[in-house]
Amino acid sequence: MEEKRKGYKTQKQQNEANKRYRATEKGNKNTKHSTYKSRARVFINEMATLEELEELENLIKNKKMSF
Numbered sequence: 001m002e003e004k005r006k007g008y009k010t011q012k013q014q015n016e017a018n019k020r021y022r023a024t025e026k027g028n029k030n031t032k033h034s035t036y037k038s039r040a041r042v043f044i045n046e047m048a049t050l051e052e053l054e055e056l057e058n059l060i061k062n063k064k065m066s067f
Helices: 011-023 025-047 050-065
Strands: none
Touching (some): 011 025
């Protein structure tokens, strides 16, 4: 039975692989999506005022209606 690979031996190898992935169109798109989603959650949970939350609710409602 063949042993599965558990990752890169060094952090440098992992960093180079990450850099290659992010250089692809798919990797760039996925990285950007993940970053925006994370930042939106942080904003909502830690920084947003009631007025800003209400504005976001309206934006989300309008976006849902467009589907």
